[in-house]
Amino acid sequence: MAEFRTTSRSSNCVLxxxxxxxxxxxxxxxxxxxxxxxxxIRTGRTLKTLGNLIARSGNVVKPTSISLSNSxxxxxxxxxxxxxxSYRAAVLHEIAKPLIVEDVTSTTKLKDLxxxxxxxxxxxxxxxxxxxxxxxxxxxxxxxxxxxxxxGEVKEIGPKVKNFNVGDxxxxxxxxxxxxxxxxxxxxxxxxxGVPQAMTFEIGASLLDTYGTALLGLHRRAExxxxxxxxxxxxxxxxxxxxxxxxxxxxxxxxxxxCGTEDKASLVRDKGAFASLKYxxxxxxxxxxxVTEGKGVSIIFDAVGGDIFNESxxxxxxxxxxxVAGFASxxxxxxxxxxxxxxxxxxxxxxxxxxxxxxxxxxRQVGNDVIELYxxxxxxxxxxxxxxxEQVNAAIDFLVQRKSTGKVILKIR
Ligand SMILES: NC(=O)c1ccc[n+]([C@@H]2O[C@H](COP(=O)([O-])OP(=O)(O)OC[C@H]3O[C@@H](n4cnc5c(N)ncnc54)[C@H](OP(=O)(O)O)[C@@H]3O)[C@@H](O)[C@H]2O)c1
Numbered sequence: 001m002a003e004f005r006t007t008s009r010s011s012n013c014v015l016x017x018x019x020x021x022x023x024x025x026x027x028x029x030x031x032x033x034x035x036x037x038x039x040x041i042r043t044g045r046t047l048k049t050l051g052n053l054i055a056r057s058g059n060v061v062k063p064t065s066i067s068l069s070n071s072x073x074x075x076x077x078x079x080x081x082x083x084x085x086s087y088r089a090a091v092l093h094e095i096a097k098p099l100i101v102e103d104v105t106s107t108t109k110l111k112d113l114x115x116x117x118x119x120x121x122x123x124x125x126x127x128x129x130x131x132x133x134x135x136x137x138x139x140x141x142x143x144x145x146x147x148x149x150x151x152g153e154v155k156e157i158g159p160k161v162k163n164f165n166v167g168d169x170x171x172x173x174x175x176x177x178x179x180x181x182x183x184x185x186x187x188x189x190x191x192x193x194g195v196p197q198a199m200t201f202e203i204g205a206s207l208l209d210t211y212g213t214a215l216l217g218l219h220r221r222a223e224x225x226x227x228x229x230x231x232x233x234x235x236x237x238x239x240x241x242x243x244x245x246x247x248x249x250x251x252x253x254x255x256x257x258x259c260g261t262e263d264k265a266s267l268v269r270d271k272g273a274f275a276s277l278k279y280x281x282x283x284x285x286x287x288x289x290x291v292t293e294g295k296g297v298s299i300i301f302d303a304v305g306g307d308i309f310n311e312s313x314x315x316x317x318x319x320x321x322x323x324v325a326g327f328a329s330x331x332x333x334x335x336x337x338x339x340x341x342x343x344x345x346x347x348x349x350x351x352x353x354x355x356x357x358x359x360x361x362x363x364r365q366v367g368n369d370v371i372e373l374y375x376x377x378x379x380x381x382x383x384x385x386x387x388x389x390e391q392v393n394a395a396i397d398f399l400v401q402r403k404s405t406g407k408v409i410l411k412i413r
Pocket of ligand 1: 259
């Protein structure tokens, strides 16, 4: 049986200007560049206490904000060679067939920049399902272990790993070759972020992919501000709920969420949306115009595609921005570019995993910023269900049946 859990938000007090000064000083010391969070901070949603900031400078900044190329925290590296051990993993042997939980042999030797981690939790994501069903657009070799959003503890480090050591708690994104639905996985140092002791492994596996993508889309690409009205589709899904949380609670924008059921709509309102609607593609425009008093929305964050995307375009205000973030409907819309002209709106794509190679500094900083926003109590990921590794097929089914809200997590250890 799945365990159902909900996270809750703690209250924050506003120490905007004090925090800005202290944060600048802190960032100077740690040589990081605040690419994304700075304007969120300017919105006034800041730290809980001054003590919190000082504590964080000791406990958290070191693992989350060091530059990989210019580490301030170079450590001695002891490579622990493992014997040919085995571990449990959920393995796909044939496309569109259930995963089989079985013993898999560990790789004996790590490459220079690889880190072996004991996986405690792994997020279950739409990409896992697509790849298991042969719909990911790659010719996947078998056997294959899905799962890319892991959280766990470092077990062993490669000879040139600088920023992590055995025992560190880490979040990893392993989008190039997956393998996270397992007790152990090997991941490149550049895809790992350190996490504070206080963060649970469940939260660690529910943050970076969704909040990172939403932060890139809303902040970096669409430059969301407090006076924006943001329409989020699939608003109760993993990505959608992260977009609602960020837009409403960090950027203080007015959010309208669209989703499949009244229960989901209620969750979206609880998360901070000013209005949430059950989708009915045919009257989406009239509903949105009703709640925006005829103005339409300045930003659309879409993770559904298909008819919902096409209908949502009719809701965009003059000079609006439309973020294309995903295709939960599996229908990729074709947009006639003449549609862009009357409202002079912009279409914007966003893919977190592609930033890894295209702009690695931003990729790293997004991860740091999401972790920091969580620590400051500004965002609160919602986990609707936690399954064990043995229940992996039930976890996938839970998502496929659209029963989930927010994130679904595999608890592996
Ligand atoms: N760009 C990126 O970097 C990035 C990052 C993460 C995810 N994504 C993509 O974004 C999309 C959503 O991801 P997610 O993590 O939010 O997934 P999710 O947690 O499974 O949520 C998706 C939601 O989409 C809604 N939906 C609408 N039409 C659907 C349909 N025909 N089939 C299934 N669901 C439908 C469902 O909510 P209702 O029942 O309320 O309709 C569902 O809960 C996926 O395509 C994913 O691959 C992209």
